[in-house]
Amino acid sequence: MNTYSQTDKRTIAFLGLGVMGAPMxxxxAHAGHRVVVYNRTTEKAMAWCDAHATFDVSYAKTPAQAAIDADFIMSCLGNDDDVTQVLLGDEHVDGAFSSARxxxxxxxxxxxxxxxxxxxxVLAEAKQLHFIDAPVSGGQVGAINGQLTIMCGGSSTAFELAQPIMSAYAQxxxxxxxxxxxxxxxxxNQICIAGLLQGLSEAIAFGEKSGLDMEKALQVIGKGAAQSWQLNHRGSTMLQNxxxxxxxxxxxxxxxxxxFDEAAKIEASLPITTLIDGFYKIIQQQxxxxxxxxxxxxxxHQQDDHP
Incomplete structure (x- = not known):
C-alpha cells in the first residue's frame, strides 16, 4: 500500500454535497488537496466549485468519473441505498468502485x-481497494467548523493513511x-442522544412548571454532572421553542x-429508545x-396545554 506524509497533496474525490458533505x-480544498466533487444534482457540484474557485477543485458528472485518479474517495450520503448506488452503481449511474485505481x-x-x-x-478487498466505514457526529455546525468526531471501522493500515486526511474536518x-x-x-451515539434529549426535555418542562428561571438553571447545572453537548447547545433554543x-x-x-435492525440481530433490549422513537413518530405526524x-x-408542552 502507498504511504503518504500528512503534508502531501493528494487527489480526493468527495461524493455527496449535502449540508455535511459540502463543508467537509x-x-x-482549504488543506491544499486536489478535490473532485460529485453530487447527483450537478448544479450543486458546479456551485460548490464556483464557491471554491481559488483552490484546485473540479466536478464530475458520475461517481466513477470522480474516482478515476483519486487516492482517497470520501462519501457522505443519505442511506444504504444511496451508498450502494454511488459506490457500486446501477442502471442509472456508474459507481465509484468501477473506476477506482x-x-x-x-x-x-x-x-x-x-x-x-x-x-x-469485502467487495473492496476483491478489487484491491480499501473501505473504511466512518460515520460522523457533530452535525452541520461541526462540519462547518471542522470539529466533527469520526468513528471508524476497517483495517488499521488503511486507517493510518486516511486519518490525516479526515482530520481536515474533524477534531x-x-x-x-x-x-x-x-x-x-x-x-x-444515537441511542445516547435520544435519551439525553428526552431527559433534557423533561427537566426543562419540569423546571418551567416549577416557576424556575430555566436559563439560569441550565447555566448552573451545565457546570455540574448534568453537563452535555445537548444541554449546552440545545437547552436555550428549547426554552425559546x-x-x-x-x-x-x-x-x-x-x-x-x-x-433497531441491529438490535434485533443481536437480541439487545432498547426499551427507552423504542419509547422515544415513538415520540419522534408523533412529531413527524404533526x-x-x-x-x-x-x-x-x-x-x-402539548400535555401542559391539554391536561
Whole structure:
C-alpha cells in the first residue's frame, strides 16, 4: 500500500454535497488537496466549485468519473441505498468502485448499516481497494467548523493513511475496530442522544412548571454532572421553542431504524429508545419532520396545554 506524509497533496474525490458533505469537502480544498466533487444534482457540484474557485477543485458528472485518479474517495450520503448506488452503481449511474485505481481508500461518512459496511469492505478487498466505514457526529455546525468526531471501522493500515486526511474536518478520528465497528459506534451515539434529549426535555418542562428561571438553571447545572453537548447547545433554543435547524427528526428516525435492525440481530433490549422513537413518530405526524431532534419538548408542552 502507498504511504503518504500528512503534508502531501493528494487527489480526493468527495461524493455527496449535502449540508455535511459540502463543508467537509471545503476543508479538504482549504488543506491544499486536489478535490473532485460529485453530487447527483450537478448544479450543486458546479456551485460548490464556483464557491471554491481559488483552490484546485473540479466536478464530475458520475461517481466513477470522480474516482478515476483519486487516492482517497470520501462519501457522505443519505442511506444504504444511496451508498450502494454511488459506490457500486446501477442502471442509472456508474459507481465509484468501477473506476477506482488499486489501493485507493474509500471512507464512507454516511450513517448506514453495519451490514452494508461489512459487505463493501469485502467487495473492496476483491478489487484491491480499501473501505473504511466512518460515520460522523457533530452535525452541520461541526462540519462547518471542522470539529466533527469520526468513528471508524476497517483495517488499521488503511486507517493510518486516511486519518490525516479526515482530520481536515474533524477534531477526533478514531479506529473502533474491524469493518462495521464505526457504524455500530454511531448507533451507540444515537441511542445516547435520544435519551439525553428526552431527559433534557423533561427537566426543562419540569423546571418551567416549577416557576424556575430555566436559563439560569441550565447555566448552573451545565457546570455540574448534568453537563452535555445537548444541554449546552440545545437547552436555550428549547426554552425559546426554536426547532427550525439542526439534526432533523426524519434523520434521527432513519438512524434509529438502523439501531433497531441491529438490535434485533443481536437480541439487545432498547426499551427507552423504542419509547422515544415513538415520540419522534408523533412529531413527524404533526408536521415536524424537519424540526431539530430537541423538539421532543413540544410533546410535553402539548400535555401542559391539554391536561
Amino acid at each position: 469537502a471545503g476543508h479538504l 488499486p489501493d485507493a481508500i474509500f471512507c464512507d461518512h454516511t450513517t448506514a448499516s453495519a451490514t452494508l459496511a461489512r459487505e463493501l469492505y 477526533a478520528v478514531t479506529l473502533m475496530g474491524v469493518s462495521g465497528c464505526g457504524q455500530l459506534t454511531k448507533m451507540v 426554536k426547532f427550525d435547524f439542526g439534526f432533523a427528526v426524519d434523520w434521527m428516525r432513519k438512524d434509529l431504524g438502523l439501531v 408536521g415536524g419532520q424537519r424540526w431539530d431532534t430537541s423538539s421532543l419538548i413540544t410533546l410535553l
